[in-house]
Amino acid sequence: MARTHGEARGGARRWAGWLPALIFGGWLAGCAAQGPSILTPVSPKGRAEAELFWFILAITAGVFILVELLLLYVIFRFRARDPQRIPLQIHGNNALEISWTTATAAGLAVIFAMTWRTMAATSTPPADAMPIKVIGHQWWWEFQYPTLGITTANELVIPAGQPIRATVTSADVIHSFWVPQLGGKMDAIPGRENVLWLQSDVEGTYYGQCAELCGVSxxxxxxxxxxxxxxxxxxxxxxxRAPAAQPTEPLAQQGYQVFMSKACVGCHTIDGTPAQGKVGPNLTHVGSRTTIAAGLLENTPENMARWLDNPPAIKPGSRMPRLGLTPEEIQALVAYLSFLK
Ligand code: HEC
Ligand SMILES: [Cu+2]
Structure with a gap:
């Protein structure tokens, strides 16, 4: 009994020795992948936040190294050479205690001041910012450009160099809007509008993700x-801003008929048609998006057909139910939807 226990402990200890190497290796691999990381910012806000991160890391790394060096020094300098001897009994050392308390407080004060400065510089968008409304839904994003009269989903399009004043809210539960390379997260809370400054001079496509557990998907x-x-x-x-395209070829026209005669109209809007539902994404120009279902699928005819056939199979819990469409109806719908550029 005792032996097995001892072996198990030894095994655990052997593994524990590898843990830092595993974590460090994983961290390095993460850096190499150049994913959507806060450490590769492309916006003024993201850059300010990354600078703050490195600044605080430098201070804390300095403290860590200092403490470890002192620890090693004490271990070797004061190790018990004679186990029988009782060490010198002292009550404390006022000078030492005062100095490490004030040094710590001063360090934290500097970090506080730098954090305050970064927050003040990044929390309010510039006055000439363009407004965009961001609305979280289970499990997709709605984007409205109120000054341009545009409503779209899951893909924000922003001109380089243009500051954006994003007001972030939610239609159901709490979500969190996060595009790591553009800077901080912003909670999307029902009944509340939180303001986030978005801006980038670097053209390209940046990935984001809901950052607040909001349900199964x-x-x-x-x-x-x-x-x-x-x-x-x-x-x-x-x-x-153009109205939805009028289908010209027969299959797409048939798809239009299917769309208007099914439940689709109750949940989706296609401008200029009887479809005015507000439950799901606006489909007026769905064909112009590179992905569907909130970045889950490339927007191809095959994927569109898969989605229409059985949404919850692709996205568990999807608020778009399986509608029991026939393969013919799906083909016609795909032809119509890919028409809506
Ligand atoms: C009960 C409401 C409801 C009905 C009915 C419905 N949808 Fe949806 N639909 C949604 C929701 C919600 C989403 C967003 C799903 C997600 O990404 O989580 C969606 C997503 C989609 C998308 C992907 C859009 C994008 O940009 O990601 C397409 C295309 C679509 N629906 C087409 C249809 C068609 C065609 C019909 C009718 C056959 C239909 N929907 C019926 C609610 C509905
Ligand atoms: Cu969410």
Whole structure:
């Protein structure tokens, strides 16, 4: 009995020895992957926050190294050479205690001041910011551009260099809007509007993710931010403001009929048609998005067919139910939806 116990302990200890190596290795691998990390910021806000992170890391790493060096010094300098001897009994050392208390307080005061400064510099968007409304839904994102009259989903399009004043809220439970390279998270709380400054000079596509556990498909609630040139943004705005395309080919026309005769109209809006539902994403220009179902699937005809056939199989808990469509209806719907550029 005692032997097995001892062996188990020894085994655990052997593994514990490897743990730091595993964690450190995983951390290095994470850096190499260059994913959507707060350490590769592309926005003024993200850069300010990353600088603060490195600053605090430098201070705390300095403290760590100092403490470990002192510890090693004490271990070797004062180790018990004669186990029989009772060490010198002292009550304390006022000078030492006062100095390490004030040094710690001073260090924390510096960190507090730097954090305060960064928060003050990043919490309010510049005055010329363009407003965008961000609304979290289980399990997708709605984006409204009130000054442009555009409503879209899951993919934000922003011109490079243009500051955005995002007001973040939720239609159901608490979510959290997070695009790591653009800076901090912002809670999406029902009945409340939190303001977040978004901006980037670096064109490209950046990944985001809901960062607050919001139900079974929380991990499937993704988003993308496309930072594009001013000219490209103007083209996008024009296309988004145009009414929904009228299908011209027979299969797409048939798809239009299926859409308007099914439950789809109760949940989805397609501008310029009788479909005015507000439960799911606005589909007026769904064909212009690169993904569907909140970044889960590339927007291809095959994936669209898979989604329409059985949404909860792709996204557990999906608020779009399985509607029992026939393969013919699905093909017609796919033809119509990919028409809506
Ligand atoms: C009960 C409401 C409801 C009905 C009925 C419904 N949908 Fe949906 N639909 C949703 C919701 C909610 C989503 C968002 C799912 C998600 O990403 O979590 C969605 C997503 C979609 C998407 C993906 C959009 C995107 O940009 O990600 C398409 C396309 C779509 N629905 C088409 C249809 C069609 C076609 C019908 C009718 C056959 C239909 N829906 C019926 C609620 C509904
Ligand atoms: Cu969420």
């Amino acid at each position: 929380h991990a499937n609630m993704r988003l993308r931010v496309h930072i594009v040139s001013e000219a490209e943004f103007q083209r996008w705005v024009e296309a988004q």
